Amino acid sequence: MDPLHNPFSPGAGSPPPELAGRDQILEQARITLGRIKIGRSERGLLLVGLRGVGKTVLLNRIREIAEESGYRSVFIEAHENKPLAALLLPPLRQLLIGLDHMANVSEKAKRGLRVLKSFFNGVKLKYQDIEIGIDVDPELGIADSGDLESDLSAVFIALGEAAKDRGTAIALIVDELQYLEERELSALIMAMHQIAQRQLPVVLIGAGLPQLVALSGRSKSYAERLFQFPEVGPLEPSDAAAALQEPVVAQQVRFTEESLNEITRQTQGYPYFLQEWGYQAWNLAVKPTIDIDIVEQATEESIKRLDANFFRVRFDRLTPREKDYLRALAELGEGSQRSGGIAERLGVKVQSVAPLRNGLIKKGMIYSPAHGDTAFTVPLFGDFMKRIMPQSSVWDTSPNHLEVPL
Secondary structure (H helix, E strand, O other), rough: HHHHHHOOOOOOOOOOOOOOOOOHHHHHHHHHHHHHHOOOOOEEEEEEEEOOOHHHHHHHHHHHHHHOEEEEEEEEEEOOOOOOHHHHHHHHHHHHHHHHHOOOHHHHHHHHHHHHHHHHOOOEEEEEEEEEEOOOOOOOOOOOOOHHHHHHHHHHHHHHHHHHHHOOOEEEEEOOOOOOOOHHHHHHHHHHHHHHHHOOOEEEEEEEEEEEEEEEEEHOOOHHHEEEEOEOOOHHHHHHHHHHHHHHOOOOEOHHHHHHHHHHHHHHOOHHHHHHHHHHHHHHHOOEOOOOHHHHHHHHHHHHHHHHHHOOHHHHHOOHHHHHHHHHHOOOOOOOEHHHHHHHHOOOHHHHHHHHOOOHHHHOEEEEEOOOOEEEEEHHHHHHHHHHHHOOOOOOOOOOOOHHHO
């Protein structure tokens, strides 16, 4: 088929042609946004799920829903090596300037800018190598204590008061929340707690890997009462089939039932992989019926592409010992495995690999579904580890052996 008209779009955060199987989460978001907009109390939404399930796509759709209903939105993506303050400054500055420039003078918006100035006063932050400033005098004594929890709460309260004064609401949308430092996540949760107590029109919609639930609870015990944690998982077979079939039917093309079943089996229903298999199948097809033979070729091409890109970029971030650990996890099979079993596979005590495991959790490569359990955050990554490292290692723990750095 003509690649120019290929309806599938494999890529991080790329919107699929058919957002199948997510109606419940989107309806949950509509209710949350609607209630907060009219001054009702409602918990924020923190989506949790593995890599490739479509969390970023959902955040973007929720942002569209928010803006369609009259919200002002801020979208940021947390990074491992960038402080939360540096991520927040540019969009919050732009947002408050926008509120200030609306019809009629708004002292609340101007005060919000002064409080934001106080928050960043004395701290020279750069955004994409450009130093950011706020051309107003600071609000002395507010948000300038140096305590992140207290100061961020003051900023958010000023932001909420400015939005309320302007008859609007603010959706703060944060992707990759698991990368925030513990003190940053704690400050963010506390700020939203202060917002909720004052019933100000600000809502946090976020997403992260499965460990986000535990991280939030560890940061603030009341997080589970402040947020909903919808789980974003693989699609059901019928939804996976719809995600593949409906975009091609619109162009007078169809998958056979057998080919749909095979793609669903290969991808396990994960949206990112469905897009990859659909993309390859379309490009390989020479007639308007995509059959099992085409899908088998698409499987070979898809695995090659994933190995060279999606999986490889994650593999290349690992140290030699981290690779060994993940290879041992892969050897034990699919799903979650006991951490003790991984250590046993490596020939060491479980306590000796605890720092290594913690480092891999921070990198977002694994998570702990339950105490003492370990699982990949990236679907199908175990199969990749077996392909790229055919042999599983057993570490030499003899006294004369020189340890490889973690």
